[in-house]
Amino acid sequence: MFAQSNKRILYQQRMxxxxxxxxxxxxxxFISPPVYIAAVTFLMLMGFIYWAILRGLSxxxxxxxxxxxxxxxxxxxxxxxxxxxxxxxxxxxxxxATLEALFSTPVPKIFIVLSKFFSAYFLYITLWxxxxxxxxxxxxxxxxxxxxxxxxxxAELIGGLTFIAISGLLFISxxxxxxxxxxxxxxxxxxxxxxxxxxxxxxxxxxxxxxNYISTNSFFYDAIQHINVFRHLEDFSLGILDTRPFIFYLSxxxxxxxxTLSNIESKS
Amino acid sequence: xxxxxxxxxxxxxxxxGKVWAIKNxxxxxxxxxxVGFLGPNGAGKSTTMRILGGLQNGHTGFASVCGLSxxxxxxxxxxxxxxxxxxxxxxxxxRVSEYLKLRAELKEIPASKLSEEVRRVMDLxxxxxxxxxxxxxxxxxxxxxxxGIADALIGNPDIIILDEPTIGLDPHQIQGIRxxxxxxxxxHTVLISSHILSEIEKSCDRVIILNNGRLxxxxxxxxxxxxxxxxxxxxxxxxGDSNELIHSFESAQLKLELADTIDVEDGIQELRFKRTNKTxxxxxxxxxxxxxxxxxILGINFIKPDLESIFLAATKRSxxxxxxx
Numbered sequence: 098m099f100a101q102s103n104k105r106i107l108y109q110q111r112m113x114x115x116x117x118x119x120x121x122x123x124x125x126x127f128i129s130p131p132v133y134i135a136a137v138t139f140l141m142l143m144g145f146i147y148w149a150i151l152r153g154l155s156x157x158x159x160x161x162x163x164x165x166x167x168x169x170x171x172x173x174x175x176x177x178x179x180x181x182x183x184x185x186x187x188x189x190x191x192x193x194a195t196l197e198a199l200f201s202t203p204v205p206k207i208f209i210v211l212s213k214f215f216s217a218y219f220l221y222i223t224l225w226x227x228x229x230x231x232x233x234x235x236x237x238x239x240x241x242x243x244x245x246x247x248x249x250x251x252a253e254l255i256g257g258l259t260f261i262a263i264s265g266l267l268f269i270s271x272x273x274x275x276x277x278x279x280x281x282x283x284x285x286x287x288x289x290x291x292x293x294x295x296x297x298x299x300x301x302x303x304x305x306x307x308x309n310y311i312s313t314n315s316f317f318y319d320a321i322q323h324i325n326v327f328r329h330l331e332d333f334s335l336g337i338l339d340t341r342p343f344i345f346y347l348s349x350x351x352x353x354x355x356x357t358l359s360n361i362e363s364k365s
Numbered sequence: 366x367x368x369x370x371x372x373x374x375x376x377x378x379x380x381x382g383k384v385w386a387i388k389n390x391x392x393x394x395x396x397x398x399x400v401g402f403l404g405p406n407g408a409g410k411s412t413t414m415r416i417l418g419g420l421q422n423g424h425t426g427f428a429s430v431c432g433l434s435x436x437x438x439x440x441x442x443x444x445x446x447x448x449x450x451x452x453x454x455x456x457x458x459x460r461v462s463e464y465l466k467l468r469a470e471l472k473e474i475p476a477s478k479l480s481e482e483v484r485r486v487m488d489l490x491x492x493x494x495x496x497x498x499x500x501x502x503x504x505x506x507x508x509x510x511x512x513g514i515a516d517a518l519i520g521n522p523d524i525i526i527l528d529e530p531t532i533g534l535d536p537h538q539i540q541g542i543r544x545x546x547x548x549x550x551x552x553h554t555v556l557i558s559s560h561i562l563s564e565i566e567k568s569c570d571r572v573i574i575l576n577n578g579r580l581x582x583x584x585x586x587x588x589x590x591x592x593x594x595x596x597x598x599x600x601x602x603x604x605g606d607s608n609e610l611i612h613s614f615e616s617a618q619l620k621l622e623l624a625d626t627i628d629v630e631d632g633i634q635e636l637r638f639k640r641t642n643k644t645x646x647x648x649x650x651x652x653x654x655x656x657x658x659x660x661x662i663l664g665i666n667f668i669k670p671d672l673e674s675i676f677l678a679a680t681k682r683s684x685x686x687x688x689x690x
Contacts, residue, residue: 194454
């Protein structure tokens with residue numbers, strides 16, 4: 098009974114430490130100028146992209162709906178948004194030695210990594226969530242001109258946002274991992290961009306290339322398809338919620354967060 | 366000493382690449398003691414402190430804090446220790462009160478006592494009236510040091526480790542921190558490193574001296590004096606011919622050896638003699654100087670070696686040991 102009560106108190110203390118750290122990290126993000134630059138740039142870019150898609154639709158009918166086209170360009174903001182949101186997280190703290198100050202408190206190191214991860218992920222999702230207003234605005238303002246195209250297709254919207262949410266876990270964990278490798282924010286951002294580029298574009302190009310040279314029934318081809326994010330997006334856009342991408346993104350996220358933790362621990 | 370051991374270090378070693386930062390260091394610190402940690406740059410002080418604070422692992426040996434193994438229970442020992450790191454890294458964007466509140470939450474202070482605890486440490490370090498609303502970036506070096514010390518005091522830990530707490534402070538601030546450290550005597554175990562030897566000399570019960578990663582001396586100031594500089598010095602301030610004084614001492618067969626001559630001002634010199642005889646009796650010296658013609662004695666003083674001399678002697682001897690090996 099006594100041991101159980103102690104465990105409960107310890108658990109409550111741990112959860113309090115984690116929430117304190119996440120709150121602190123979110124606060125730091127909101128008082129950080131690069132975050133505002135990233136947010137404004139992201140919303141302007143996404144607004145422009147959505148406007149361009151609507152303009153294309155108003156000129157001539159297209160195979161893909163506005164929402165599917167919009168979410169298929171997810172990689173464009175990811176390449177700059179994720180590095181900007183995550184480059185500071187561990188690199189700057191290492192450079193200022195404030196990370197060590199955090200380590201001097203009775204907080205498990207994994208909590209420090211998780212707090213950085215969740216705060217960046219929170220902001221990432223918040224920014225993407227704001228893009229939901231684009232279809233609403235488009236639908237209310239351009240209802241007459243785009244009468245044949247439905248901007249408010251909820252299956253596409255939910256599927257697209259689910260993909261953004263689940264893939265965002267991996268992208269942010271890659272950013273956090275690269276931030277743990279160096280003391281320089283610039284180097285962290287460049288590493289993050291490179292890894293994201295290899296992961297998003299590399300897998301797609303590898304699939305194209307292997308299509309001509311490898312049997313489509315081979316394990317290798319299946320494996321490439323399995324990690325190709327654009328394949329996942331296709332399924333999600335059609336409203337298909339397959340469990341395999343979930344498992345893939347969650348396990349890859351766990352892998353990168355574990356690598357981040359072991360990288361931090363190896364320094365001591 | 367019958368007080369319980371707060372910090373125990375046994376044959377602790379740590380290397381970075383091929384270089385041993387510390388090698389086979391052993392010492393005990395008892396509850397309530399204030400211990401000074403001395404050594405030249407690169408001696409291994411910060412490494413030892415970081416290992417004790419759970420920030421780094423040792424490669425060999427054993428260290429425990431309040432009976433808990435540092436290697437096996439790093440979270441547990443962090444509950445027992447308030448640690449102020451060298452250079453005192455602080456998040457520049459936060460206000461002082463916000464930062465201390467965050468630290469208190471991370472140090473598991475109950476929510477109901479949070480404000481009270483933050484207020485207590487701010488009062489102790491004289492931050493509440495002067496700097497609680499200030500952003501850390503705008504603080505002077507002295508105030509930043511105080512914030513670091515306030516952080517180390519949060520939660521009233523059993524052991525307080527302060528790595529160079531007085532660096533960059535003005536004499537008033539140093540005195541304030543010395544008073545603060547003095548107030549912890551008996552109730553808290555304090556391990557403090559500093560390059561300001563006079564501060565260590567005034568504040569600490571015991572001193573540990575490291576050099577080149579090895580422990581070269583440990584003990585109270587008088588124990589270290591006995592060990593490293595057994596002879597006392599006699600200082601005689603004179604005006605006139607110093608040779609006449611030296612000849613008169615030789616004639617009187619006083620066992621005094623001239624160690625140093627210091628020009629104080631025009632015509633006034635301070636002569637320092639080594640003396641193996643520890644008696645405080647000055648009458649033989651006075652008798653010998655009775656018949657001086659061209660030399661006036663302005664003052665006679667016995668000098669006990671200060672911590673700086675002991676430190677220099679201890680580190681010099683250890684270097685000589687290394688060279689001879």
